[in-house]
Amino acid sequence: MTGPVVVLVDPQMGENIGMCARAMLNCGLTEMRIVRPRDGWPNQKAIDASSGAVDVIENAALFDTVEEAVADLTRIYATTGRKREMVETVMTPRAAAADIRKRESTGTERCGVLFGGERSGLTTEDVALADVILRVPLNPDFKSLNLAQAVLLVGYEWFTAEDATPDSTVDIGDSRPATRNEIDIMIERLGRGLDDGGFFRSPDMRPTVMRNIRMLFQRSGLTDQDIRTVHGIVESLRRAGPEPRKGG
Amino acid sequence: MTGPVVVLVDPQMGENIGMCARAMLNCGLTEMRIVRPRDGWPNQKAIDASSGAVDVIENAALFDTVEEAVADLTRIYATTGRKREMVETVMTPRAAAADIRKRESTGTERCGVLFGGERSGLTTEDVALADVILRVPLNPDFKSLNLAQAVLLVGYEWFTAEDATPDSTVDIGDSRPATRNEIDIMIERLGRGLDDGGFFRSPDMRPTVMRNIRMLFQRSGLTDQDIRTVHGIVESLRRAGPEPRKGG
Incomplete structure (x- = not known):
């Protein structure tokens, strides 16, 4: 050129x-x-x-x-x-x-x-x-x-006018995009934690809420590293036990 | 906005x-x-x-x-x-x-x-x-x-991103685009002048050459003022008579 x-x-x-x-x-x-x-x-x-x-x-x-x-x-x-x-x-x-x-x-x-x-x-x-x-x-x-x-x-x-830069991409450095199976396993583990913590007042709402949670994560374009991070979050929060009551 | x-x-x-x-x-x-x-x-x-x-x-x-x-x-x-x-x-x-x-x-x-x-x-x-x-x-x-x-x-x-400026336009100021009929009359007059001046060595070439001349003018997006200018050019050149021979 x-x-x-x-x-x-x-x-x-x-x-x-x-x-x-x-x-x-x-x-x-x-x-x-x-x-x-x-x-x-x-x-x-x-x-x-x-x-x-x-x-x-x-x-x-x-x-x-x-x-x-x-x-x-x-x-x-x-x-x-x-x-x-x-x-x-x-x-x-x-x-x-x-x-x-x-x-x-x-x-x-x-x-x-x-x-x-x-x-x-x-x-x-x-x-x-x-x-x-x-x-x-x-x-x-x-x-x-x-x-x-x-x-x-x-x-x-x-x-x-002749530049080939795509309009929008995601830079993920050394990570790689998470596979669908990795996301499934992560969501299942999270769901079990929510069940155990009494998150769902009524069992009827569970499928819809879980679907919304899945979409929330999927929208962000998860990497393999993100999956590991979320596993760690679930594990840590469970281990942390209940928050002390305010003023209690 | x-x-x-x-x-x-x-x-x-x-x-x-x-x-x-x-x-x-x-x-x-x-x-x-x-x-x-x-x-x-x-x-x-x-x-x-x-x-x-x-x-x-x-x-x-x-x-x-x-x-x-x-x-x-x-x-x-x-x-x-x-x-x-x-x-x-x-x-x-x-x-x-x-x-x-x-x-x-x-x-x-x-x-x-x-x-x-x-x-x-x-x-x-x-x-x-x-x-x-x-x-x-x-x-x-x-x-x-x-x-x-x-x-x-x-x-x-x-x-x-929301500007409505057209990619390409022609600014013609106070002029207006020439009509097809105005162009026709101008080209005919020019053709008569070329006939009188012996422009066409052979009558066979006349249609093609006249078409090319017409295209040359049309490509430029003629205005009514341009048409008057070309009429004036034809008139003046005919009135000017032959150029003196070089070194003659």
């Missing part, structure tokens, strides 16, 4: 360029291009703020104009929150991420995303160079993102 | 708390809780860095322990990149966002997300208080996010 080129247009603070590099590498993006950085280049503050994404900073290419920075690209996306008086396709970062993945997979396309500077974002001329406007869905009453955060969201969508 | 409570545990720099507030409000989240801020509270740097999300800062509640900060919540998510030696459900922010939306829609649940401080993140004890571990899918070789960026990604997923 290569991923889109990140083009920073008129960025001001070196710290922000560095934080962009960090956000890029968080998402597996490595190719940064910079157009007219206000404070010159190279910039030590950018390196300091990159939190280790130094390669991204050191390999960043410098350009005098946006046209030169995107000359070799086949598909250009411009991030902007403002509405423009022009006719252009507008995509969410998620849709654009899928679009970029599809185009890059052909091997003939190279995509880039333009990000405007801190002060005023991209000019209308910059946006007109792009094929697509990228607009992040955010709180309409407070939608101004800082530069590195805009880069992070676009990169994150690109990264997760 | 209310959204999850954001709980910052042992945050250090006021600037980072401020940037968290900004990221929260970007995503429509407003309830911040802070456990043991290193540099005290209130913190002017937090207000300065919030870029206008001052209400979030001023309404933030302060706590001495994580237990107190989450006491009224029904469902707690802990953000951590590190693997822990415990059995716990792990979700992506996207799956957790859907989970939070579903739970909050019942009106009986209140969710919260724990974020650890800049230095070392959440302790294992903090994580054990949570029902679910939230792990952001990122570059496995460079996955450390700064605090505000972690808050942003979780908030962004929560916001977009």
